[in-house]
Amino acid sequence: MQRKILLFGAGKSASYLIDFFVQQENYLLSMVDPAGEQVLNRYPGNERLQLLEVNINESAQVLEAMKQHDLVISMLPAAMHPLIARYCLQAEKSLFTASYVSEEMRSLDAEAKSKGLLFMNEVGLDPGIDHMSALLLLDTLRKDGAKITGFYSYTGGLIAPESDTNPWHYKFTWNPRNVVLAAQGGLAQLKENGRYRFLSYNQVFRQIKQFDLGDWGRFEGYANRDSLAYRSLYGLEDAETMIRGTLRGEHFCSGWDFLVQLGLTENHTVIHFDQEPGAAEFLESFLPGHGSMQEKIQTYLGDNTTNSLMSQLAQLGLYDNQYRFKRKSGTPAEFLQELLEDKWKLEAHDKDMIVMLHRVNYHLNGKTRTVESRLRVIGHDQTFTAMAQTVGLPLAYAAEAYLNGAYHASGVHVPNDPALYAYILQRLSSDGIVFEEHEISHL
Numbered sequence: 193m194q195r196k197i198l199l200f201g202a203g204k205s206a207s208y209l210i211d212f213f214v215q216q217e218n219y220l221l222s223m224v225d226p227a228g229e230q231v232l233n234r235y236p237g238n239e240r241l242q243l244l245e246v247n248i249n250e251s252a253q254v255l256e257a258m259k260q261h262d263l264v265i266s267m268l269p270a271a272m273h274p275l276i277a278r279y280c281l282q283a284e285k286s287l288f289t290a291s292y293v294s295e296e297m298r299s300l301d302a303e304a305k306s307k308g309l310l311f312m313n314e315v316g317l318d319p320g321i322d323h324m325s326a327l328l329l330l331d332t333l334r335k336d337g338a339k340i341t342g343f344y345s346y347t348g349g350l351i352a353p354e355s356d357t358n359p360w361h362y363k364f365t366w367n368p369r370n371v372v373l374a375a376q377g378g379l380a381q382l383k384e385n386g387r388y389r390f391l392s393y394n395q396v397f398r399q400i401k402q403f404d405l406g407d408w409g410r411f412e413g414y415a416n417r418d419s420l421a422y423r424s425l426y427g428l429e430d431a432e433t434m435i436r437g438t439l440r441g442e443h444f445c446s447g448w449d450f451l452v453q454l455g456l457t458e459n460h461t462v463i464h465f466d467q468e469p470g471a472a473e474f475l476e477s478f479l480p481g482h483g484s485m486q487e488k489i490q491t492y493l494g495d496n497t498t499n500s501l502m503s504q505l506a507q508l509g510l511y512d513n514q515y516r517f518k519r520k521s522g523t524p525a526e527f528l529q530e531l532l533e534d535k536w537k538l539e540a541h542d543k544d545m546i547v548m549l550h551r552v553n554y555h556l557n558g559k560t561r562t563v564e565s566r567l568r569v570i571g572h573d574q575t576f577t578a579m580a581q582t583v584g585l586p587l588a589y590a591a592e593a594y595l596n597g598a599y600h601a602s603g604v605h606v607p608n609d610p611a612l613y614a615y616i617l618q619r620l621s622s623d624g625i626v627f628e629e630h631e632i633s634h635l
């Protein structure tokens with residue numbers, strides 16, 4: 193029997209999900225996306241993929257489309273998921289997303305349960321594969337009798353080594369705005385060595401962890417907003433350390449911290465220039481002192497001046513006015529984003545890379561031990577990226593498990609049920625998405 197899936201959002205992160213369902217004869221995938229024609233062109237003549245003209249603000253159109261399908265998947269921006277979820281309640285259809293459970297989504301739990309509907313969330317990469325792989329690792333250790341004392345988990349959407357051509361070791365493989373505004377909006381909350389720690393925005397990129405992953409490279413990790421919120425999900429209420437964070441390449445955080453401390457990532461104050469400024473003019477407006485740009489930077493930083501930082505600023509073109517902004521006013525963050533989109537853009541041949549790292553400290557048989565579980569995925573091209581693969585395939589496999597009866601639940605959920613995450617991780621392993629585990633010796 194052919195199962196019909198309605199997909200809202202067919203952008204960059206959806207390529208692998210779409211490809212999976214299109215290749216299966218027992219699925220019909222209907223897309224709702226203004227740019228969906230580009231996707232159709234990848235599959236000429238394939239009758240299992242279709243594009244619907246539906247205005248998501250017109251409830252009658254949305255409900256009619258939903259009623260003709262068995263399941264709804266939303267890959268729209270996260271803020272739009274609650275709207276789609278409310279339509280699903282009216283149409284009595286289950287919904288799958290890769291995004292964090294918002295308070296608004298959580299508030300729909302009782303109504304979804306009353307109608308026997310499953311609203312599955314956080315089943316992408318981060319969140320998603322991070323939860324599922326961590327739970328499997330922790331479950332395995334506990335079955336062996338281990339007591340977990342510390343948990344670190346970091347994920348990064350990065351650039352593949354062969355495409356790493358700048359001193360930031362970074363290019364935009366994901367939403368640029370999210371990168372520019374990362375870590376803003378509240379304290380980073382974590383627990384380390386038995387002590388609760390709360391990091392302000394001005395401290396996040398200074399208090400980092402460093403990781404040497406051998407031939408994978410050297411990385412830095414900064415803390416995410418709220419690591420503590422996941423203690424109950426992972427059963428780590430008694431752990432001495434609980435940190436979830438974001439991975440970047442070596443030296444990225446010190447360079448980014450310079451931009452943060454100067455105020456270049458501030459997104460509330462609109463600043464004005466008489467004409468479109470050059471890059472150096474923009475930076476200079478934030479720096480005190482006199483002399484050349486390099487001299488001002490060295491005076492500002494003092495002993496903290498490094499060759500890597502000076503190279504990073506040079507790569508952004510901040511020592512001259514060769515780059516001219518397309519705006520005269522905006523927030524500092526808006527100016528910075530425009531510049532970075534030019535300097536960190538992907539070239540046609542570039543490939544992205546995903547790196548995920550779990551590090552678990554535990555006691556077993558009277559000994560203190562540490563295990564490290566690592567994942568690396570490198571993209572194929574700019575359509576079939578590592579990000580699209582690791583976001584889209586878990587979502588596709590979760591939907592598959594639900595539609596074929598391998599998993600059933602109702603209400604608002606994340607993939608913390610062993611029956612579901614074991615299924616998804618097994619399916620991912622057949623795609624080569626497999627974690628490596630390494631025991632780290634204690635001296």
